[in-house]
Amino acid sequence: MTNTTKTIDAGALARADRLQTVIQIAGMLPVLILLCIGFELLSGRFATFTNLSIVMQQAAINTTLAAGMTFVILTGGIDLSVGSIVAASAMVSVMGSLIPGWGYIGIPAGLAVGLACGLVNGLLVAVVKLPPFIATLGSLTAVRGFARLIGNDTTVFNTAMPFAFLGNGSLFGVPWLVIIAFAGIVVSWLILRRTVLGTFIYAIGGNEDAARLAGIRVTAVLTFVYAISGLFAGLGGVMSAARLYAANGLQVGQSYELDAIAAVILGGTSFVGGIGSIWGTLVGALIIAVLSNGLILIGVSDIWQYIVKGLVIIAAVALDRYHRSRG
Amino acid sequence: MEQTSGRPAPLLEMRHISKTFGSMAALKDVSLSVERGEVHALMGENGAGKSTLMKILSGAYRADAGGSILIDGREVDIDGPQAGRHCGIAVIYQELSLAPNLTVAQNIFLGREHRRGGFTDRKAQEAACRDVLARLRLAFPPSTVVSRLSLGERQLVEIARALASDARILVMDEPTTSLSLLETERLYEIIADLKAHGIGIIYISHRMEEIYALSDRVSVLRDGRYVGTLGRDEIVAERLVAMMVGRDLSSFYKKDHRPAADRRTLLSVRDIADDVRVHGCSFDLKAGEVLCLAGLVGSGRTELARLVYGADPRTRGSIALDGRALDIRRARDAIAAGIVYLTEDRRRLGLFLEMSINDNVSINVAAGDAHGAGFTNAVKARERADRAMKTLEIRATGISAKTGALSGGNQQKVLLGRLLETEPRVLILDEPTRGVDVGAKSEIYRLIDDLATRGIGVLMISSELPEVVGVADRVLVMRDGRIVGEIAAAPDQPITQEAIMAYATGVAAVDADA
Numbered sequence: 001m002t003n004t005t006k007t008i009d010a011g012a013l014a015r016a017d018r019l020q021t022v023i024q025i026a027g028m029l030p031v032l033i034l035l036c037i038g039f040e041l042l043s044g045r046f047a048t049f050t051n052l053s054i055v056m057q058q059a060a061i062n063t064t065l066a067a068g069m070t071f072v073i074l075t076g077g078i079d080l081s082v083g084s085i086v087a088a089s090a091m092v093s094v095m096g097s098l099i100p101g102w103g104y105i106g107i108p109a110g111l112a113v114g115l116a117c118g119l120v121n122g123l124l125v126a127v128v129k130l131p132p133f134i135a136t137l138g139s140l141t142a143v144r145g146f147a148r149l150i151g152n153d154t155t156v157f158n159t160a161m162p163f164a165f166l167g168n169g170s171l172f173g174v175p176w177l178v179i180i181a182f183a184g185i186v187v188s189w190l191i192l193r194r195t196v197l198g199t200f201i202y203a204i205g206g207n208e209d210a211a212r213l214a215g216i217r218v219t220a221v222l223t224f225v226y227a228i229s230g231l232f233a234g235l236g237g238v239m240s241a242a243r244l245y246a247a248n249g250l251q252v253g254q255s256y257e258l259d260a261i262a263a264v265i266l267g268g269t270s271f272v273g274g275i276g277s278i279w280g281t282l283v284g285a286l287i288i289a290v291l292s293n294g295l296i297l298i299g300v301s302d303i304w305q306y307i308v309k310g311l312v313i314i315a316a317v318a319l320d321r322y323h324r325s326r327g
Numbered sequence: 328m329e330q331t332s333g334r335p336a337p338l339l340e341m342r343h344i345s346k347t348f349g350s351m352a353a354l355k356d357v358s359l360s361v362e363r364g365e366v367h368a369l370m371g372e373n374g375a376g377k378s379t380l381m382k383i384l385s386g387a388y389r390a391d392a393g394g395s396i397l398i399d400g401r402e403v404d405i406d407g408p409q410a411g412r413h414c415g416i417a418v419i420y421q422e423l424s425l426a427p428n429l430t431v432a433q434n435i436f437l438g439r440e441h442r443r444g445g446f447t448d449r450k451a452q453e454a455a456c457r458d459v460l461a462r463l464r465l466a467f468p469p470s471t472v473v474s475r476l477s478l479g480e481r482q483l484v485e486i487a488r489a490l491a492s493d494a495r496i497l498v499m500d501e502p503t504t505s506l507s508l509l510e511t512e513r514l515y516e517i518i519a520d521l522k523a524h525g526i527g528i529i530y531i532s533h534r535m536e537e538i539y540a541l542s543d544r545v546s547v548l549r550d551g552r553y554v555g556t557l558g559r560d561e562i563v564a565e566r567l568v569a570m571m572v573g574r575d576l577s578s579f580y581k582k583d584h585r586p587a588a589d590r591r592t593l594l595s596v597r598d599i600a601d602d603v604r605v606h607g608c609s610f611d612l613k614a615g616e617v618l619c620l621a622g623l624v625g626s627g628r629t630e631l632a633r634l635v636y637g638a639d640p641r642t643r644g645s646i647a648l649d650g651r652a653l654d655i656r657r658a659r660d661a662i663a664a665g666i667v668y669l670t671e672d673r674r675r676l677g678l679f680l681e682m683s684i685n686d687n688v689s690i691n692v693a694a695g696d697a698h699g700a701g702f703t704n705a706v707k708a709r710e711r712a713d714r715a716m717k718t719l720e721i722r723a724t725g726i727s728a729k730t731g732a733l734s735g736g737n738q739q740k741v742l743l744g745r746l747l748e749t750e751p752r753v754l755i756l757d758e759p760t761r762g763v764d765v766g767a768k769s770e771i772y773r774l775i776d777d778l779a780t781r782g783i784g785v786l787m788i789s790s791e792l793p794e795v796v797g798v799a800d801r802v803l804v805m806r807d808g809r810i811v812g813e814i815a816a817a818p819d820q821p822i823t824q825e826a827i828m829a830y831a832t833g834v835a836a837v838d839a840d841a
Contacts, residue, residue, distance in 0.1 A: 195701045196693045199686055206679040213638055213668065213676055214691050214745070215659035274681045 027268045027280045031316050032287050039294030046297055053175060059289030060177035061086070061236045063282060065256055066263035067181075067188045068118075068232030070281045071225040073264050074192070075205045076273025077132035079226060081121060082233040082260055084143035086253030089113040089237025091147050094156045094247045103162035110238035111231060117143055118230015122223035136226075140257070147249035155248040167243030177239055184232060188278045191228075201225060205273025262313050263288055268320060287316070336400025338363045338527040339384075339496050344394040346379055353379045354390075357553045359546055361496065361527035366518060368530045368542035371571055372736075372764035376551040377531050381498050384529075385418045386411030398496075417489035418498040425473050425481055425488075432456035432469035435488045459487045463517055479510035479624075486517065497521065498529045503537060504762060507624035508832075515540060533764065534791065535564050547571055572766050580797030581772050582617075584779040590614045592650075593784040594666070594753050596635055599644030604630040606808040607644070612753060612784040617775060619795045620788045621827045622805035628788045629671055631805065632755050635786075636668040637661045648752065662691060665752035669742060669759055671788070677742045680731030684723055685712040687730050688744045715744025720770060736767025743774065754778060756787045760794060772798055792824040804830035 039046040046052075065082045072079045093110030097103045117139060124135035161167075166176045192198035200221050204211045212218050236256070241247050266284030269276025291312055295305045339361040346354040354376045361367045371377050382388040384396070386405040395402050398414055405411050411418075425434045432453045441452040456469035465483055473481060482502055489497055503511045518528060518541060530541060538545055545562055547554040547570040554570045568579065594612040599605065604627045612618050620628045634641045637655040646653045648664055655661050661668070670676040679687055689696065689708040696704040712726040719740040723733055730741055739759065746754065756775070760768045775785055775798055789795050795802060802822055804812035812830030816822050 194703055196697045196703050197701055199682075199690060199693055199703060202682060203679050203686070203690060206681045207675075209676050210670075210679060213636075213658050213670060215657075215662040216690070217659065274679070 027277070028266055028283045028287060028316060028320065031319075032283050032290065035287060035290050035294065039290065039297060043294070043297040046294060051293070051297070053178075055286075055289050055293045056178045056181075057175045058293060059285050060175070060181040061239050062256065062259045062263060062288060063181040063285040064184045064232050064236045064239065065260035066267075066281045066285045067184045067278060068229035069257075069260045069264045070188065070267070070269055070276065070278055071192070071201060072132070072229045073261070073269050073271065074201050074273055074276055075222060075225050076208070076271075077125060077222070077225065078136060078261070079121065079229045080133065080136040080257050081117065081139040081143055082229060082236070083253040083256035083258075084140050084147060085114050085117045085230055085233035086237045086240060086256055087147035087247070087249050087251075088117065088143050088150070089234040090241040090244075090247035090252045091151050091156060091237075091249050093238045093241040094158050094161075094245075095150070097158045097161050097163065097241070098156075103158075103160075106161075106241065107163055107238050110241065111234045114234015114237060115227060115231045118227040118233070119223065121230060122226030125226055126219045126222035132226075144249070147252070149249070151247070151249050153249060155246055157246045159245055161242060161245050163238075163242050164245060165242075167239060167241070167245075177243065180235070180239060184235065185278055185282050192278055197221065197224065202274055205270075205275075207274070259285075259288055266313060266316055288313075336397065337361060338365075338399065338525075340397040340400075341380070341384065342395045342397065344380065344383060344396075345391045346383060346388060347391055352551055354383075354551045356394075357548065357551070359529075359553070361529060362543075363525040363527055364522045365543045366522060366528045366530050366541045368532065368538050368545040369548065370532070370538065370545055370567060371548035371554075372766050375548040375571070375764075377548055378500070379551075380548070381418060381500065381529070381531070384411065384496075384498065385416055412492060412494075415493060415495035416498070417492055417494035417496070418500070419482070419485045419489060419502060420500055425484060427472075427474035429473060430469065431460070431467065431471050431473060431476075431484055431487075434473055434484060435459060435469075435491050437488075439492065455491070456487075459491045462490065462520075463487055464513075477507075477510075477625075478505035479507055482506060483510070483513070483517070486514075490521075494526070496527045496529070498531070500531045501533065501762065502530075503532070503534065505624075509623075533762075533768075535567070535793070538562060538567070568765055571764075579769050579772070580794070581769075581776045582798060584615060584617070584776050590616065593648065594635075594786075595647045595650075597645045597647075599631070599634050599646065600642055600808075601630065601634055601639060602642045604808050605634055605641075608805075608808075608810050610803055610810060612786055614752075614784055615779050615782045617779050617785045617787060617798055617800050619799035619802045620786060620805060621790075621792070621795050621802050622831050624790060626805040626831070627808035628805050629757055630808070632668060632757055632786070632788060635661070636666060636755060638668065662749055665750070666755065667691075667746040667749055667751040667753070668755040669746060669757055671757035671761060673738055673742050678730050678738055680729070682730060683712075683727045684716070684721065684730055684733075684741055685709060685726040687741050688712045688715045688726075688748060691745055691749050711748050712744075715741065715748065718747075719744050719774070734764070736763040736770075739763050739767065739771070743771070747778075751783065753784045753786065756785060758788055758790065760789075760791070792827055795827060796822050796824055802827060806831060 036046065069079055069082065089110040092113045093106040096106035096109035099105060121136055121139055124130050125132050166180065169176050171179060192201065200211065200216050203216060204218055204221055208218060240252055263284035264281050265271065266287055267276065267280030269280060291309050292305065295308060300308065337360040341359045344354055344357045357376065357380060369377050379388065383390045386408045389406060396405060397403065403414050405414060435456050436452050441448040441455065453469040460469065463483060463486065465487065467476065473484065476484065482505060502514060506514060521528060532538060539562060542562070543559050544556055545567065546556040547567065549571060557566065590613040592611045593614040597609045598607045600607045608631050622628050633639045635646060637657045637660050646655055653664050655664065674680065685708055689711045693703060693708065696707040698704055709726065715721060716726060721737050721740045723737060730738060733741065759771050763771065775787065779785055787798065799816065799822060801813065801815045803810050804827055814822050814826050
């Protein structure tokens with residue numbers, strides 16, 4: 001009898017081993033694929049070219065924010081301010097686009113606002129040494145106020161937005177928003193996996209004390225990750241401005257930070273830092289977009305969408321942790 | 328189960344224990360017995376199977392079918408940690424498992440609280456705790472928060488916890504790693520007391536002196552197999568080492584490099600201090616010299632090394648290399664100047680455990696190796712990792728293996744490899760052989776000797792006196808943040824452990840204890 005137990009154990013162990021390998025390579029991809037298949041079976045309208053294009057377009061801004069967030073969370077930090085930064089840079093971007101003859105200045109102006117906010121976050125965390133949660137909670141509030149202030153708390157419009165094609169046009173059938181988001185992912189991947197800076201980011205997330213003793217410029221690297229998160233949020237603001245032809249300091253980007261964080265965590269990045277990948281983040285952002293789109297297609301009410309989305313996120317991450325903890 | 332006439336069955340018998348993970352056999356047919364009141368030492372290199380055997384005993388792992396565990400001659404089925412505790416087995420792990428934010432009493436009775444109604448009976452619990460602490464002659468009150476205790480005291484609290492759970496078989500895994508000399512002596516007394524109460528102790532250690540001082544028998548494991556057991560009278564270091572490594576280590580310590588008496592001064596440190604743990608220390612390190620920093624735990628050796636390396640800010644003092652003053656404010660400055668530091672706590676302060684050997688070895692020099700725009704030079708990094716693997720004989724599946732999965736000795740070699748890749752002039756080694764198995768220890772000694780031969784200055788901190796005597800050209804002894812003694816090896820007068828201890832304890836301190 002003991003012998004049979006042993007064989008079963010060995011078989012289970014080998015299966016767990018294989019599963020572990022698959023999960024490490026594919027991450028949450030199987031969940032994403034299962035969701036797509038499920039929604040297609042339930043609605044019959046999910047897997048059309050038009051709908052998939054919409055899904056990716058809806059995922060674009062969150063993907064961009066989540067790419068920046070991945071840097072921050074890899075160092076063991078958090079950036080709660082990205083939603084507010086989106087609002088501020090969208091405001092500045094629209095206002096910039098209104099300058100006669102110089103409308104394109106809206107793009108660099110929006111990016112600059114994001115980068116500046118991110119730099120402030122970075123200095124607060126790396127130099128003033130505030131806990132990231134506190135520092136970015138403060139800027140979440142302050143930057144939101146700033147976004148309302150610059151437009152006198154009104155909505156700014158530009159129906160003749162010169163870079164409106166970025167939000168609504170496409171290149172060879174692929175929406176510009178999707179191209180920008182994907183480019184953001186590729187750039188992030190290059191930095192994280194192909195540069196020394198990327199290695200330092202993983203090292204600091206894995207063991208900050210050891211990184212300092214190894215002579216890594218921890219302050220500079222931490223400042224960088226918040227700055228790039230701010231820059232990506234600024235890009236998100238420009239994308240939002242280009243898509244909507246308008247911005248409102250109060251409404252744009254409300255609680256975007258939560259979807260961005262959810263995408264990163266769904267993507268398998270460890271909340272304590274040091275472990276994770278940008279491709280996982282992409283999958284995470286797509287899962288969130290597919291959920292929103294799919295639930296609408298099968299006619300789930302707005303209220304239930306929230307509940308289902310939240311539960312799916314919890315279940316998916318719990319499943320991930322469970323598999324990781326074995327083996 | 329058969330019992331020889333007259334003699335009672337041993338307290339614990341593990342018979343024919345095997346354990347395989349996947350296709351890897353971690354233990355093959357190992358047997359071990361412990362008598363009442365016996366200290367049975369268990370030795371073997373890291374990876375020899377000691378921890379696996381102990382995890383099977385405590386119920387953390389389940390052995391393969393075919394083996395059995397007997398307590399008082401009766402077979403028991405230990406199918407989980409709970410069952411292990413019920414059988415009276417307690418393990419004191421290397422990594423302390425106390426909750427630092429709770430009190431001593433809360434920790435000792437964690438999971439077994441004294442209750443009254445639905446509430447913890449704090450009074451009864453603290454009274455019970457006081458009894459246990461008194462038995463161990465520990466002076467702190469039960470309400471002390473654990474984070475305020477020293478590492479050594481915490482280890483003693485772990486033992487108190489085991490006693491409070493009425494353990495009859497105690498497993499101690501390298502218990503003295505974080506203890507000071509005084510605390511170690513206290514531990515010896517406690518062990519003697521436990522023996523008198525009939526408790527059986529399995530004692531895992533790499534330190535030969537402890538084996539001599541404590542053990543009634545020593546069993547040796549190698550590659551998951553039982554090699555043999557020596558009785559108290561048969562314990563000889565050479566024999567044990569040979570059993571452990573399976574080959575003869577003719578010269579355990581290696582000192583081939585020429586004495587550095589006539590060499591030029593490489594590093595000179597003058598009146599360096601942080602005015603908390605270090606109070607004005609000055610010393611010179613010559614090229615090709617192995618200078619050891621001895622002293623009791625807490626005497627300020629690590630703190631001094633960290634000041635020199637720039638890891639902590641100093642309040643005064645100067646550092647010069649080759650007679651040129653250095654402005655070292657942070658670790659990066661020291662590395663740039665050619666001074667590198669091997670931490671005593673490689674897991675917490677040294678390695679990136681989630682990262683590969685490749686990344687860990689090349690990280691200090693990655694920025695210098697990089698292509699334009701900061702792109703990683705993967706070819707160069709691989710070269711460096713390969714070189715470290717080869718010259719330091721790191722045993723791993725490959726350079727992309729996760730560092731966290733390696734044994735202690737191999738982790739230490741990865742860290743050494745990282746430091747050597749910076750081509751240092753001065754190497755500060757803080758307890759370089761801590762938690763490292765015998766084979767790797769002798770390889771590290773050989774490496775230190777090689778480096779000295781190549782003209783590198785080595786400043787080594789060590790708490791193991793035989794090691795200090797074995798490798799040092801010169802010894803500085805620290806006490807209370809000051810350098811209180813210097814002993815240089817001379818051809819007619821070798822460095823002795825007694826001389827070091829005399830300085831380290833200080834005559835006054837010895838008097839106070841007596």
